[in-house]
Amino acid sequence: MVTASDTAxxxxxxxxxTISFGGLVAVNGxxxxxxxxxxxxxxxxxxAGKSTLFNLISGIYRPTRGQVLFDGQDITGKPxxxxxxxxxxxxxxxxxxxxxxxxxxxxxxxxxTRTRSxxxxxxxxxxxxxxxxxxxxxRAEAILHGLSPALxxxxxxxxxxxxxxxxxxxxxxxxxxxxxxxxMLDEPSSGMDDRDTDALIGDVRRVMAEKPGLSFLIxxxxxxxxxxxxxxxxVIDYGSKIAEGDYAxxxxxxxxxxxxxxxxxxxx
Amino acid sequence: xxxxxxxxxxxxxxxxxxxxxxxxxxxxxxxxxxLFLLSDDTAxxxxxxxxxxxxxxxxxxxxxxxxxxxxxxxxxxxxxxxLGGIIVLAYPFFLNGSSYxxxxxxxxxxxxxxxxxxxxxxxxxxxxxxxxxxxxGIGAYTSALLAIHFxxxxxxxxxxxxxxxxxxxxxxxxxxxxxxxSYLALVTIxxxxxxxxxxxxxxxxxxxxxxxxxxxxILFGHSFARPLEVFGHRLPSQANFYYLSAALVAxxxxxxxxxxxxxxxxxxxxxRADELAARxxxxxxxxxxxLAFGVDAFLAAFAGTVYAxxxxxxxxxxxxxxxxxxxMTMVIVGGMxxxxxxxxxxxxxxxxxxxxxxxxxxxxxxxxxVVILFLVLRPQGLFQQRARHYGGK
Ligand SMILES: Nc1ncnc2c1ncn2[C@@H]1O[C@H](COP(=O)(O)OP(=O)(O)OP(=O)(O)O)[C@@H](O)[C@H]1O
Ligand SMILES: [Mg+2]
Numbered sequence: 001m002v003t004a005s006d007t008a009x010x011x012x013x014x015x016x017x018t019i020s021f022g023g024l025v026a027v028n029g030x031x032x033x034x035x036x037x038x039x040x041x042x043x044x045x046x047x048a049g050k051s052t053l054f055n056l057i058s059g060i061y062r063p064t065r066g067q068v069l070f071d072g073q074d075i076t077g078k079p080x081x082x083x084x085x086x087x088x089x090x091x092x093x094x095x096x097x098x099x100x101x102x103x104x105x106x107x108x109x110x111x112x113t114r115t116r117s118x119x120x121x122x123x124x125x126x127x128x129x130x131x132x133x134x135x136x137x138x139r140a141e142a143i144l145h146g147l148s149p150a151l152x153x154x155x156x157x158x159x160x161x162x163x164x165x166x167x168x169x170x171x172x173x174x175x176x177x178x179x180x181x182x183x184m185l186d187e188p189s190s191g192m193d194d195r196d197t198d199a200l201i202g203d204v205r206r207v208m209a210e211k212p213g214l215s216f217l218i219x220x221x222x223x224x225x226x227x228x229x230x231x232x233x234x235v236i237d238y239g240s241k242i243a244e245g246d247y248a249x250x251x252x253x254x255x256x257x258x259x260x261x262x263x264x265x266x267x268x
Numbered sequence: 269x270x271x272x273x274x275x276x277x278x279x280x281x282x283x284x285x286x287x288x289x290x291x292x293x294x295x296x297x298x299x300x301x302x303l304f305l306l307s308d309d310t311a312x313x314x315x316x317x318x319x320x321x322x323x324x325x326x327x328x329x330x331x332x333x334x335x336x337x338x339x340x341x342x343x344x345x346x347x348x349x350x351l352g353g354i355i356v357l358a359y360p361f362f363l364n365g366s367s368y369x370x371x372x373x374x375x376x377x378x379x380x381x382x383x384x385x386x387x388x389x390x391x392x393x394x395x396x397x398x399x400x401x402x403x404x405g406i407g408a409y410t411s412a413l414l415a416i417h418f419x420x421x422x423x424x425x426x427x428x429x430x431x432x433x434x435x436x437x438x439x440x441x442x443x444x445x446x447x448x449x450s451y452l453a454l455v456t457i458x459x460x461x462x463x464x465x466x467x468x469x470x471x472x473x474x475x476x477x478x479x480x481x482x483x484x485x486i487l488f489g490h491s492f493a494r495p496l497e498v499f500g501h502r503l504p505s506q507a508n509f510y511y512l513s514a515a516l517v518a519x520x521x522x523x524x525x526x527x528x529x530x531x532x533x534x535x536x537x538x539x540r541a542d543e544l545a546a547r548x549x550x551x552x553x554x555x556x557x558x559l560a561f562g563v564d565a566f567l568a569a570f571a572g573t574v575y576a577x578x579x580x581x582x583x584x585x586x587x588x589x590x591x592x593x594x595x596m597t598m599v600i601v602g603g604m605x606x607x608x609x610x611x612x613x614x615x616x617x618x619x620x621x622x623x624x625x626x627x628x629x630x631x632x633x634x635x636x637x638v639v640i641l642f643l644v645l646r647p648q649g650l651f652q653q654r655a656r657h658y659g660g661k
Contacts, residue, residue, distance in 0.1 A: 058548060084550035098541035101534075102655055109538045113550035115531050119559055122530035123523055129530050137658035156655060178550060 016066035028239035044236035089180035099160030107140040110177030289340035370506035377513035385567035391605035392536035405587025407569025408576035422485035437565025441558035467584040478583025603649025
């Protein structure tokens, strides 16, 4: 567990990160510092700008203002595939698997940046390309098995046929396959019942133990997960960071309660 | 374990049965194709089509049969390859010396190559490209010009033309950096039309009259324009090009399989399924799209070169937009990203119009109806993409 996260050099940092869509400022001057090995949860009401923040970090959106730094390097405006290659993996709020491919192929594609063979290797040096892919497939199987033996048993079936909870699990497996330094999970427990959520918490704990250097950025609504997993919690409302710290401290802050109560009032 | 997996497991243990299945399927295919090629009777052709339709309907109702056949071919792979090779080599000897049947086979094989070329884009990566006909033409014209004006041999013109077409292919793929899917399709249509117009209007391409007098290839002193004598058996001169195009099909199949079962094939499939998710896995989508354009053009130019040297006369009208659309239909009917399906689609759509000449004006209508019927029977194409296997499993 990391305590003095402010003193350690952060693996991921955002400075004054801002994006507006027309008149709407979806993310507004957000400063984040994610330390190595840290687990940070991002919470906030619907439409607060959490997913947009992920899209900014992974390069899908270009910020109107501000910067994203990875390991001290400015990565603002880099193409999405480059940002993935340097070690930021993610999942999506509504999971985006390669539905017409097998589970194993999904995880293998997650290893794209960890394998090298190009078109000429495939055509002219098939033995070498094949050996690389076979070795990758072995690792992919291990990742699947490590996350869930049940998923591993279905490795040769199509991803499109998976139930919701397994889709999320497979997306995490695919993200892990790239051997990232930072993994961003967008509402991993959505669409899961309590039992699945417990399993998910177990999965994340296991990955934390196996990959000590890995940092997590997790958007969550499920308060059981938020209460147990993260080192720190960041609260976002209307695009701005309104609080940061221990879950125990955060939950009693008037501003945070207001944000959630306001939402509840609006939803009612 | 799903039903198909159980079946695979149960179909595995008997190598003898696999061998029998392989022999039966390959011989049946060869005999049916021969009937189709040599028959002048429309009733026979329609009956054969109906038989084929019934076969696919059966496969659709009982997927277990297809799985069993696939498993058998997997089990007896070497025997299947060997027998397939022998059938292809021996085929011209069983066509009653018909040069017309050989001609049809050459054209069908060239279209099989074109369809396999496009399959890298349309099938693997779902990039609509309406310019495969143009790449085919660029290959044909490049090699023809090299041969006519510089006396360069077929064997050297072949790779040079392919490289030239590949450069054009990459250029064509360049807009994929900016434009979205549907616009990219428009760009390829425009490219095809521009190439056709240029070929029509330049004087050095012979304008609408095209190029004539492309010399036949010569291999070890044997001119491809002369009949082929094997073991005292005399085959029409078309046999030379039959074997040449068969070799090209074999090369295309090999390339298709190697690329499909590679990191590149996986990346193409990823961007076909979900482009944004593919980018988030570190896949440089623009590069892989351009690469698909390049590979498509490379293979299409091979087919173009063989075509030019075969007919010895080419004109812009051999390489129109309609040609591109036909190739596209072959891929869709055959089944996206399935090598065998794509080849079958190419054979069907080349041979059928030829054999239905009796319907004259209604020929294309009839072909379209057949295509639609097959797509109703097999919505995913005649054959579907097969799962990859790793580690020799
Ligand atoms: N591409 C876009 N164009 C215009 N508006 C956008 C775009 N993406 C997001 N928004 C808007 O930005 C705001 C923040 O959206 P975002 O999806 O980031 O919220 P969120 O915090 O993830 O909410 P939820 O908990 O519902 O997932 C919303 O008002 C949304 O409509
Ligand atoms: Mg969201």
